[in-house]
Amino acid sequence: MGSSDAELVQRCLQGENSGFDELVKNYQQQVYRFCYHMLGSADESADAAQESFVNAYYALASFRQGAAFKPWILKIASNACIDRFRKRARQRSVALEELADERHILPSGDSSPEDLVLRSESDRAIREAVLRLPEKNRAALVMFYFNSLSLKEISAALGRPINTVKSDLRIAREMLRRKLEGVVST
Amino acid sequence: MNCNKAREILDSAFNGEQPALGREAREHLRECNACCEWQASMSQALDLLKSSPEPSAPDIASMVMRDLPSVHPAAAHAQASGRPAWRSLAWLGACWMALILVLVPVLVAALQSLSLDSILKAYSVGKAVAGAFGVFLVVGRAVAHVAGHCAEALALAAASFGPAIALILVTNVVLFAAVLFVWRRHPGTTSVCLI
Numbered sequence: 001m002g003s004s005d006a007e008l009v010q011r012c013l014q015g016e017n018s019g020f021d022e023l024v025k026n027y028q029q030q031v032y033r034f035c036y037h038m039l040g041s042a043d044e045s046a047d048a049a050q051e052s053f054v055n056a057y058y059a060l061a062s063f064r065q066g067a068a069f070k071p072w073i074l075k076i077a078s079n080a081c082i083d084r085f086r087k088r089a090r091q092r093s094v095a096l097e098e099l100a101d102e103r104h105i106l107p108s109g110d111s112s113p114e115d116l117v118l119r120s121e122s123d124r125a126i127r128e129a130v131l132r133l134p135e136k137n138r139a140a141l142v143m144f145y146f147n148s149l150s151l152k153e154i155s156a157a158l159g160r161p162i163n164t165v166k167s168d169l170r171i172a173r174e175m176l177r178r179k180l181e182g183v184v185s186t
Numbered sequence: 187m188n189c190n191k192a193r194e195i196l197d198s199a200f201n202g203e204q205p206a207l208g209r210e211a212r213e214h215l216r217e218c219n220a221c222c223e224w225q226a227s228m229s230q231a232l233d234l235l236k237s238s239p240e241p242s243a244p245d246i247a248s249m250v251m252r253d254l255p256s257v258h259p260a261a262a263h264a265q266a267s268g269r270p271a272w273r274s275l276a277w278l279g280a281c282w283m284a285l286i287l288v289l290v291p292v293l294v295a296a297l298q299s300l301s302l303d304s305i306l307k308a309y310s311v312g313k314a315v316a317g318a319f320g321v322f323l324v325v326g327r328a329v330a331h332v333a334g335h336c337a338e339a340l341a342l343a344a345a346s347f348g349p350a351i352a353l354i355l356v357t358n359v360v361l362f363a364a365v366l367f368v369w370r371r372h373p374g375t376t377s378v379c380l381i
Contacts, residue, residue, distance in 0.1 A: 004312045015261030018303040024247040032243035053250040061260045170197050
C-alpha cells in the first residue's frame with residue numbers, strides 16, 4: 001500500500017526527496033489537466049504544471065497537516081495559470097487556433113473515421129468554448145468537472161466564498177450551454 | 187413555481203447539491219417547455235464536456251525533480267541549525283546548576299547564623315526564584331518555538347520540564363538536610379513545614 005499524502009510531505013520535509021517525487025507522480029495528471037483546460041496549449045500547460053510543483057516544493061512547509069493535497073496543489077496551479085494570463089496580456093493575445101494543439105490528446109474509443117472527425121470537431125468546439133470563458137468561471141468549471149473537486153474544495157482553492165463559486169459555476173455552465181448549442185444540435 | 191426558481195433548483199442539482207428534484211420542480215418541468223428545453227440542452231452540453239478526451243501529461247515528475255535541490259530547504263536548515271537534544275538539556279542543566287550555586291551561599295549564610303527562621307526564609311525565597319525560573323524556562327522556550335513547529339515546541343517544553351522538576355526535588359532534599367541539621371542543634375525550635 002502506498003504512503004498517504006501527509007506521509008509523503010513529511011518524508012520530503014525530513015530530507016527525502018523521493019517523497020515529493022511520489023507526490024508529483026500521483027498528481028501530475030490532475031495538475032496538467034487543470035493547466036491544459038485553463039491555458040489551452042500543451043507546451044505551456046506542461047511548463048505551468050512544472051512550475052506549480054516547483055512552487056509547491058518550496059511552500060511545502062506551509063502545507064497544513066491533515067489538509068487534502070489536491071485542492072492545495074490546484075490552488076498553486078491556478079496561481080501559475082493566472083501569472084501566465086497576465087504575461088500573455090502584457091505580450092499578445094494567443095490565437096485560439098494556435099492553442100488548439102491536438103498532440104497530447106488521447107484518442108477515445110470511437111472507431112469509424114466519420115466518428116473521429118465528428119468527435120474531433122466537437123472536442124475542438126468544447127475546448128474553444130471552455131477557453132473563451134472568463135478566467136474565474138473557467139477555473140471553477142475545470143476544477144468541478146475535470147478535477148472532481150467539491151464546491152468546498154474549489155472555494156478553498158480559489159479563495160472565493162462558496163456562494164460565489166456556485167455563481168461562477170452557474171454562469172460558466174450557462175455560457176458553455178449557449179456556445180455548445182450548435183454542436184449539441186448536430 | 188416560476189422559471190427562475192425552477193432553474194435555481196436545477197442548477198443546484200447540476201452542482202450535485204440535491205440528488206433528486208422536488209415535486210414542485212418536476213411539475214414545473216412537465217408544464218414549462220422553455221425550462222424543459224433548457225434542462226435538456228444543459229444536460230447535453232455537460233455530457234459533451236464530461237466526454238471530452240483526457241490530455242495525457244508528459245513526464246512532469248522527472249522535469250520537476252531535475253530542478254530541485256537534493257534535500258528540501260526545511261530539512262537542510264534543520265540539519266544545519268538543529269542542536270542535538272543532549273546539548274539543549276546540558277544547557278538547561280547548566281542554568282539550574284548556576285541557580286543552585288546562587289542558593290548554596292544563601293544556605294551557608296543561613297546555617298552560619300544558625301537561625302531556623304532565616305533558613306526557612308532563604309529556603310522560601312530560593313524556592314520562589316527557582317520556581318519562577320523554571321516556569322520562565324518552560325514557557326519561554328515553548329513560546330519561542332511557537333512560530334516554528336508546535337509539536338517540536340511541546341517536546342522541548344516537556345524536555346525542559348522533566349529536568350526542572352528533578353532539580354527542584356534535589357534542591358528540596360538539600361534544604362531538608364540543612365533544616366534537619368539545624369533542628370538537631372536546636373531541638374527546641376518550632377516544627378517546620380518544608381514543601
